[in-house]
Every structure is written in structure tokens, then in C-alpha cells.
Amino acid sequence: MAARTQLAKVFPATILTVGEEPENLSVLAALLRPTYRVLAAHSGTRALELAASDPKPDLILLDVSMLDMDGYTVLAHLKAHRVTRDIPVIFVTRLDQDDDQRRGLDLGAADCITTPLRPSILLARVRTQIELKQARDWMRDQNAFLAAEVVRRVTEKETIDVREKSERNLAEKELGESEMRWQFAVESHGDAMWDWDTHRDELYLTPAAKELFDLPDTGSKRPIADLFRRVLEEDLPLVLKQIDDITFGKKSEWRGEWRLSQAGGVPRWVATYGRVMTRAPNGEPQRIVSISHDATQRKRREAAAARQRELVAQQGRLVLLGELASALAHEINQPLTAIAGFAAACVRRIPDNPDALELVRAIEEQAIRAGEIAWRMRGFARRQRLDRAALSLHEVVAGVAKWIHLDSAYLDAVIDITGVAWGLPNVYCDRVELEQVLFNLVRNGIEAGLPTVKEQRIAITGRPGQLPGEVEVSVTDWGRGLPTDADFDAFQPFTSSKELGLGLGLTICFSIIEGYGGHLWVTPNPQGGTIFHFTLPQAAPTELVRAENAPVSLIGAQ
Amino acid sequence: MMSKQAAVKDCVGVVEDDAAVREALCLMLEALGMEVHSYASARKFLDDTDGRSRCACLVLDVRLPGMSGIELHKQLLKQGRVPAIVFITGHGDIPMAVEAMRNGAVDFLQKPFREQQLLESVQKALALERQVREASEQRATAVARLACLTPKEREVLEKLLLGLRSKEVATEMGVATKTVEQHRANIMHKMHASTIVELVSMCNSTR
Numbered sequence: 001m002a003a004r005t006q007l008a009k010v011f012p013a014t015i016l017t018v019g020e021e022p023e024n025l026s027v028l029a030a031l032l033r034p035t036y037r038v039l040a041a042h043s044g045t046r047a048l049e050l051a052a053s054d055p056k057p058d059l060i061l062l063d064v065s066m067l068d069m070d071g072y073t074v075l076a077h078l079k080a081h082r083v084t085r086d087i088p089v090i091f092v093t094r095l096d097q098d099d100d101q102r103r104g105l106d107l108g109a110a111d112c113i114t115t116p117l118r119p120s121i122l123l124a125r126v127r128t129q130i131e132l133k134q135a136r137d138w139m140r141d142q143n144a145f146l147a148a149e150v151v152r153r154v155t156e157k158e159t160i161d162v163r164e165k166s167e168r169n170l171a172e173k174e175l176g177e178s179e180m181r182w183q184f185a186v187e188s189h190g191d192a193m194w195d196w197d198t199h200r201d202e203l204y205l206t207p208a209a210k211e212l213f214d215l216p217d218t219g220s221k222r223p224i225a226d227l228f229r230r231v232l233e234e235d236l237p238l239v240l241k242q243i244d245d246i247t248f249g250k251k252s253e254w255r256g257e258w259r260l261s262q263a264g265g266v267p268r269w270v271a272t273y274g275r276v277m278t279r280a281p282n283g284e285p286q287r288i289v290s291i292s293h294d295a296t297q298r299k300r301r302e303a304a305a306a307r308q309r310e311l312v313a314q315q316g317r318l319v320l321l322g323e324l325a326s327a328l329a330h331e332i333n334q335p336l337t338a339i340a341g342f343a344a345a346c347v348r349r350i351p352d353n354p355d356a357l358e359l360v361r362a363i364e365e366q367a368i369r370a371g372e373i374a375w376r377m378r379g380f381a382r383r384q385r386l387d388r389a390a391l392s393l394h395e396v397v398a399g400v401a402k403w404i405h406l407d408s409a410y411l412d413a414v415i416d417i418t419g420v421a422w423g424l425p426n427v428y429c430d431r432v433e434l435e436q437v438l439f440n441l442v443r444n445g446i447e448a449g450l451p452t453v454k455e456q457r458i459a460i461t462g463r464p465g466q467l468p469g470e471v472e473v474s475v476t477d478w479g480r481g482l483p484t485d486a487d488f489d490a491f492q493p494f495t496s497s498k499e500l501g502l503g504l505g506l507t508i509c510f511s512i513i514e515g516y517g518g519h520l521w522v523t524p525n526p527q528g529g530t531i532f533h534f535t536l537p538q539a540a541p542t543e544l545v546r547a548e549n550a551p552v553s554l555i556g557a558q
Numbered sequence: 559m560m561s562k563q564a565a566v567k568d569c570v571g572v573v574e575d576d577a578a579v580r581e582a583l584c585l586m587l588e589a590l591g592m593e594v595h596s597y598a599s600a601r602k603f604l605d606d607t608d609g610r611s612r613c614a615c616l617v618l619d620v621r622l623p624g625m626s627g628i629e630l631h632k633q634l635l636k637q638g639r640v641p642a643i644v645f646i647t648g649h650g651d652i653p654m655a656v657e658a659m660r661n662g663a664v665d666f667l668q669k670p671f672r673e674q675q676l677l678e679s680v681q682k683a684l685a686l687e688r689q690v691r692e693a694s695e696q697r698a699t700a701v702a703r704l705a706c707l708t709p710k711e712r713e714v715l716e717k718l719l720l721g722l723r724s725k726e727v728a729t730e731m732g733v734a735t736k737t738v739e740q741h742r743a744n745i746m747h748k749m750h751a752s753t754i755v756e757l758v759s760m761c762n763s764t765r
Contacts, residue, residue, distance in 0.1 A: 326649065330621075333648035334576045336670040341582025344673035348589040364672065371670040 012037050013130045014055050018047040018074065019063030019092065028061060031119050032126065044069035048077055051084045058133050059126060060089045061113075064100050071100075072107060079108045086136070088129045092117075192270075196224050196288045198247075199280075203227060212270060212294060213260065232259040232267050242274075247285055252276045257295055271295040309403040312439055315432045316508075323508045329374035336374075340367040390426040390539030391434060393462050393471060400438045401460070404446070412455050413446045419461030420473075427471050428539040429516050437509045437520075441475040441532045444505060448479030448530060470518070470535045478529040482522065509534070568684050571613035571641065572596040573603050573630065575622050579669075583617060586673050587680065600625035604633070613641045614691070615664075615683040617676075620647040620654060628654060631661055642683035642690075646671070693763070700760045703749045711748070714741040718754070719761055 014037040017028050029038050039057060041047035051057060060078070064071035071091065078084045091104035091112040101112040110129055113122055192209035196202070202221040205213065213230050215222070231239050235258045242254040253275035259267035274290030343364035350356050394417075401415040427434065442458050449456035458477050465472040506520075509532075513520040518535040525531050570592045574580040580596050587594045595613060597603040600622050603610055618627040625633070627645060634640045645658050648669045655666040664686060665679035707715065717727045724742060728735040751757040 330648035333669040334579055337646075337648075338576070338578035338582040340670045340672065341579065341586050345582065345585035345589050347673075367670050368672055371668075375668065 013058040013134070014039060015059045015061065015126065015130075016041060016047065016050055016057035017061045018042075018044070018071075019061075021063070027117060028122075031117075031122060035123075036126075036130070044071075044074040044077075047074055048084075051078060051087060052081065056083070057087055059129050060087055061092055061126075062089050062109075063092045064104070072103060075104065075107045075109060086133075088133050090125065090129060192292045192294075194227065194290050194292075196290075198285055198288060209292065212292060214262075230260050232261045235259050243288075246274075246276050246288065257299075269295040269299040271298075305399070305402055308399065308435075312403075312432055312435045316436055316439070319433075319436060319508050319512070323511060325374075325377045326511075327507065329377065332374050333371050336367045336371045340364045340371075343367065387430050387432075388428060389431065390428055391431055392422070393424050393427055393473065394420050394422050396431060396434055397438060397460050397462070397473075400435055400442065404439070404442055410443070410446050413442075413449075414455050414457045415442065416457065416459040419459060421462065424462050425464065425471055426539040427536040429536055433512045433515075434536070437512050437534065438473075438475070440505045440509050441534075444532075445475055445477030445479060445530070448477055448481070450478075450480055453478075464538075465535045467535070469538050471538050472533060472535045474531050474533045476525055476529065476531045478525060478527060481524055481528060481530050567591065567593040569593045569595065569612045569614055570680060570684075571603065571610060571616040573598075573600060573616065573622065573627065574619040574646070575599060576619075579619075583676075586676060587617075590677055590680075592680075599623060600627065600630035600633075603630065610641075614687040615680055616641045616643045617680065618643050618645050620645055620658075621649060628658060631658065631663065635661060642687040644676075644679045644683050696760070697763045700749075700764045704761070704764065706748045707745060711741050711745050714738060715745050715757075715761070718742065718745075719758060 012035070015032055016039045017032075018041045019028075020042060029040060032038050037055075039050055041050050047060070047062070051060060062071050062074060071093075075089055075091075078087065078089060088110035089108070091101065091109045092115060093100040093104065093112060094115055101114075104112055110132075111125055113125060191206065192212040193206045194209050194213075195204045197204075201223045203224050203226065204221060205215060210216070213227060215226055215230065228236060228239065238256065239258055242256050245251045246254060253273070255271075255273050257269055257271050259269055262268050270292045272290050272292040274288060276285040277287040277289050278285070280286050340363075343360050346360045347357060347364075350360070397417050397420045401417050404410045404413060404415055438460070442460070445458045446456045456477070456479070458475065461474045461476070463472050464470070510520050513534045513536070516536055518537065520532065520534040523531050523533065568591075570587050572580060572583045572587070572594060574583060574596070575598050577598070580598065584594045584596050593612075595606070595609045597606065601624055603616075618630065620627045622630075631640070631643055631645075640662065643658075643663045645655070645663050645666045646669055647654075647666070658666055664683040667675060667679060704712075713731065714727060717730060722730070724738045725735050728738045731738070746752070746757065749757055749760060751760060
């Protein structure tokens with residue numbers, strides 16, 4: 001490939017040969033020197049020094065037998081250090097030493113070559129390794145490399161601009177070479193990347209970008225409008241604005257998420273990062289490069305998580321309303337009972353005054369009516385559909401830990417769920433209600449955090465309960481703890497240790513858990529803070545987790 | 559509206575933590591002619607051994623500080639003698655009501671309730687309690703009377719209960735029919751029974 005040869009000329013690869021036998025080394029050097037830069041080390045120690053210093057070798061040819069340390073030790077050292085880890089190593093060993101070869105490969109050698117050496121095979125294998133290495137390096141340093149390429153190219157262009165017309169032919173030839181080199185760089189890149197020459201309106205796309213943007217391979221250059229046409233109409237203004245922002249110099253880069261229209265399908269999300277690589281003297285961008293990747297999966301997971309969270313929030317509001325009505329009904333029913341009772345008792349004391357009697361009877365009736373209204377309200381708010389199922393505690397907990405972070409107020413919280421093993425028995429309850437309880441407890445824990453601590457830590461643990469058929473869950477915080485005075489009952493409605501707390505969160509949790517025949521209680525954390533515990537019934541062993549009910553796995557999203 | 563049957567006032571216990579509700583309940587029940595003992599908590603009720611043993615009926619709030627009404631009911635069941643219980647609640651949890659009824663509660667009233675509802679429930683409870691008490695009194699009397707019989711009279715009684723005639727009893731026991739007749743008359747007298755049917759039902763109540 002022409003471009004590749006060009007590259008090789010510009011940057012000859014460096015090869016380090018390591019071995020004790022001078023004749024072997026000299027043969028190697030003689031074979032390699034016409035193509036590569038060759039460094040030679042006669043001991044393991046020297047080899048490690050050279051491998052770690054600049055210019056770092058692109059390949060090491062390592063002879064197994066050495067005096068100060070054997071080849072395996074050298075190899076182990078090379079692989080153990082960050083600086084030298086990525087340098088490929090070819091083992092050189094005697095033909096009859098099968099064990100050596102196997103052991104070398106096990107330790108991470110890229111290849112094995114046997115002595116006596118056969119020049120053609122040696123050169124072919126060395127070339128393969130060098131090319132692989134360069135490709136890898138190039139991928140890794142993509143941004144630096146691209147920037148360097150761009151700068152060089154622009155410099156070349158400018159050089160061309162100042163050249164005399166008589167030199168144009170030569171210049172065009174050079175430009176052609178540079179063009180070819182650039183095109184190669186872009187096309188062989190694994191990521192979805194595009195590069196837009198704004199002056200000529202020429203857009204280069206890597207194969208991955210062509211695939212991502214669904215722009216078939218009709219040619220290497222195309223106008224930017226082709227790309228814009230692929231963007232979903234609603235998102236186009238955003239895209240254009242981002243391009244505008246960098247064109248008029250407000251910014252030099254953008255990060256954004258756009259949707260691409262899909263023929264007959266759901267739009268695809270792409271996350272893009274782009275920047276101006278060079279600007280003309282008047283400030284206009286000459287070259288804009290962008291890297292994109294498909295964000296559809298992530299978006300879908302985020303949307304699923306957000307939907308589930310919204311469901312919990314909605315259910316939460318309903319439950320809150322129910323609990324509010326219930327607490328209110330109870331509190332109001334007490335005085336109403338007293339009113340009705342006093343009125344009834346009064347009736348017996350005024351038997352001779354029919355008018356007064358009638359009024360007192362009316363008082364009793366109205367008290368009863370007020371009570372009925374309270375009950376009805378409560379009944380209405382309480383009406384909610386429960387969907388009991390066998391649930392994996394691990395899955396539900398992982399989901400909740402995820403959404404906690406969707407709320408920006410809780411971004412800094414660290415939710416440790418390692419204490420909820422996969423192997424725990426499934427619990428049998430309504431998913432949303434369980435989420436509700438966990439969500440409330442975790443949120444309380446975070447809000448109970450000491451102001452001096454930036455990252456509030458919450459740990460969720462699960463274990464089989466003390467009674468058979470139960471699972472116990474604990475939510476631990478290291479916050480300021482609950483008030484210690486005897487009158488404070490965290491589970492009573494309208495009791496809160498928070499300044500603006502409504503005091504219903506724990507009451508709701510309590511009702512939900514009690515509703516499943518479980519218990520919810522609180523103990524102080526010996527290390528400071530609070531631990532809330534609750535128990536839930538286990539699902540019968542035959543109850544399998546209903547996969548269709550499980551939301552998209554939230555673990556490892558993003 | 560005085561209780562007709564009893565010269566002695568019916569005694570009702572009230573366990574309710576809300577002072578106003580407690581007072582209103584007392585006023586209503588007293589106006590109905592009952593003797594009322596009221597308590598602000600389950601603990602206070604349990605501690606008043608004297609007063610609580612006299613309560614034939616208990617009006618019990620479900621939610622109480624400390625031991626709940628439901629728990630108090632269970633504890634009383636464990637101890638044996640339980641007054642007839644009318645639960646009152648401002649929450650009215652259905653599963654709780656079902657459990658309470660299963661454990662033998664007489665009624666489950668939602669607050670607020672009419673005086674009439676309370677009266678009906680309490681009277682139902684008292685009637686039930688009275689039945690239970692009467693049955694147990696009858697049994698105690700029968701047991702005491704049986705204890706007065708001589709061994710011979712007991713033997714005759716057992717055979718009579720099997721449905722044998724005097725003659726048959728005499729044959730089985732190897733005595734004169736007249737002797738059996740005499741024993742039988744003594745038994746009827748000692749047991750305060752006027753007919754054999756009465757005698758049988760009295761003996762059955764002791765089983």
C-alpha cells in the first residue's frame with residue numbers, strides 16, 4: 001500500500017535485539033538494518049533500560065538464554081511495566097526447545113522464531129508485528145496523531161500557497177501525497193469519525209462513520225449537507241447551532257447528542273464530539289473534525305430507568321396521598337368520635353327540650369357524616385393496583401441505586417450494593433412498592449448526611465431473615481442519626497427530623513412493609529448514623545422471576 | 559335504657575388513648591346504665607387486676623401507644639378468660655379486622671360511630687358474655703351437685719345416662735328394683751332435677 005510505505009519512510013520503526021551471542025545479533029542487525037532502526041542489548045538489564053527510554057522500540061527480539069537474567073524474566077519485567085507493556089516481543093529460541101516457545105507465548109510474547117534463522121520468515125514476521133504495533137499506537141493516540149496530521153497538512157498547504165507558479169506541478173504532487181496520507185489516516189480509523197474541509201466543503205468519513213450515519217460508500221468526499229440530511233428534522237436546529245457556535249468563534253468544540261432519522265424505524269441516537277482543528281487568519285474554521293458513536297442503547301437504558309423512576313414517583317405520590325388521607329382520617333376521626341359521643345350523651349340530659357334535642361342529634365349526625373367523608377377520601381386514595389411477583393432483590397436494589405443518581409441533588413451519594421448477593425431468595429411483593437420503600441430509605445439516608453461530608457455513603461445489604469421464609473434488608477447511613485428523645489417515633493405520621501420534612505416517608509414505608517406481613521424497624525449505626533431494617537416474605541421456590549416484568553437491565557448502563 | 563335483666567350493673571371496660579374519645583365513650587356507656595372502667599393504655603388495663611376481672615365487655619381501640627389493642631387481645635387469649643371485645647378504630651384495616659373477628663372479637667366499629675351502633679355492639683357483647691357466664695355457672699353447679707352423690711348413686715346415674723330403665727339397672731347391679739328406684743329419687747333430689755331429660759342435660763354440660 002502506497003500510503004503505508006510513505007509512513008514507513010517518515011517514521012522508520014525501531015527494533016531492539018536482545019541476546020548474548022554476538023554472531024546471532026550481528027546476523028539479525030544485518031537483516032533488519034536496511035528497513036529499521038536497530039538497537040542491540042547484550043544483557044537483560046540493558047535491554048530493560050533501552051526498552052523504557054526514548055525512542056521506545058516498536059519491537060523487541062529476545063533471545064531466551066542470557067547470563068544475568070533469562071529471557072522469561074526480561075519478558076515478565078517488560079509486561080509488568082506500563083511503559084514497556086505494549087511493546088511486542090518476539091522470542092528467539094532454538095528449534096528443539098518446544099517448552100521455551102510455549103512458555104514464552106504464555107508469558108505474553110507476540111511470536112516465536114527459531115534458530116537457525118531463515119531471513120525471509122524473520123523479516124515477514126517482524127514486519128507483521130511492526131505493522132500491528134503501529135496500527136495500535138495510531139489508534140491509541142488518535143487525537144494527537146490527527147492534530148499532528150492536520151497541522152502538517154495545513155502547513156503544506158500554506159507552503160504551497162506561497163510557492164511560485166512554476167513550482168505548482170511539484171506542489172500538486174506533494175499535495176497529492178499528503179492527501180493520500182490523510183485519506184488513509186481517516187479511512188483506516190476504527191471509530192466513526194468525520195473531517196470537514198469547510199473551504200472546499202469536502203467531508204471525509206471513516207468506514208464506521210459511513211455506517212453510523214448511513215451514508216453509503218459512494219465516494220470518499222461529499223458535501224456536509226449529506227450529513228445534515230441524515231439528522232432528524234427536530235434536531236437539525238441544534239446541530240446547526242452547534243456548528244454556528246464554532247464557526248463564529250464562540251467556541252472551539254461541541255459535545256452533543258443528535259438523532260438520526262432511520263428509514264421506517266425509531267431514530268438512532270448519536271453522541272458527537274467535535275472541534276475546530278484549524279482556523280483561517282480571519283478566524284473562520286477551515287477544518288472541523290468530529291468523533292461520534294451510537295448512543296441508542298444508552299439512551300434506551302436511560303429512558304427505561306427514567307420511566308421506572310417516574311412510575312415510582314407517581315406511585316409514590318399516590319401512596320403519599322393515601323397515607324396523608326389515612327393519617328388525616330385517623331386524626332380527624334378521633335375528635336369526631338368525641339363530638340358524636342358528647343352529643344349523644346347530651347341528649348339524655350335535655351329530654352324535656354325537643355328543639356335542643358333535635359339540634360344535638362344533628363350535631364351527632366354531622367360528626368358521623370364528616371367521618372364518612374374522611375373514610376371515603378382514604379378509600380379513594382388507597383385504591384391502587386398491586387402486582388405481586390417474585391423479584392430478585394439484587395435487581396431491584398441495583399435499579400434503585402441507579403435512579404438515585406438521576407436526581408442531581410443526590411449525584412454525590414455513593415450507594416454500596418455489594419451486600420445484596422445474587423444468590424438471595426427472591427422476595428414476593430409489588431416491584432414498585434419495594435422500589436418505593438428502598439427509594440425512601442436511601443433518600444432519607446442521604447438527606448441525613450453530615451454537611452461536612454461531600455460524598456454521602458449508603459450501604460444496602462440483604463440476608464435471609466431470622467424467621468424462615470423471610471428476607472431481611474438493611475439500609476445503612478453514616479449521617480447524623482435520629483433524634484434520641486423518647487417521644488420521637490420516626491414511623492408516626494407528621495413526625496420528621498428534617499426541617500421541611502412532611503413526616504410521611506417512613507409512615508408510607510411502614511404501611512407498605514406491614515402490608516406484606518413484614519416489619520420495618522430502626523437501630524442506631526454503631527459507627528454513627530442510622531440503620532433501617534425491613535423484612536419481606538420470600539417467594540416460594542417455585543416462583544421464578546418473571547423475566548418479562550424485569551426492566552431493561554440497569555446494571556452497567558451508561 | 560336500663561339493662562333489664564341485671565340488678566347488678568353491667569361492667570364495661572374502655573381502653574382508648576385519646577382523652578376526649580375516652581370521656582365521650584364513658585358518658586355514652588354510663589348513660590346507658592353501665593358501670594364503666596376506662597384506661598388510657600393496654601398496660602394500665604392489665605395492671606388493674608381488680609377492675610378488669612369485673613369487666614364483662616371491653617371496648618378496645620386498635621391503635622394504642624405501646625401495646626396495641628390487637629396485641630392486648632392476643633395476650634388476654636393466652637391468659638384464658640377474655641371479656642367480650644368490641645374493637646373501635648380510626649384506621650379500619652381490613653386484614654386486622656378479619657384477624658380480630660377470627661380471634662373471637664364481637665364487633666369492629668369504625669370511628670366515628672353512632673351511639674346506637676355502640677349500644678348494639680356492646681349489648682351483643684354483654685349478651686354473649688352472659689351466655690358464656692351462665693353456661694359456665696351451670697356447669698359449676700352441676701359439678702358441685704355431682705360431687706354430693708355416693709359411689710352407689712354415681713353407678714346408678716351412669717347406667718341411667720346410658721338409657722337403661724330402673725329394672726335393667728337393678729338386674730345389672732344385682733339388686734332389687736326398689737333399691738334402684740330409691741337411688742334414683744335421691745339422685746334427682748341432689749341434682750335438683752325434676753325430669754330425667756333435665757338430669758341428662760345437666761350431666762352433659764359437665765363434659
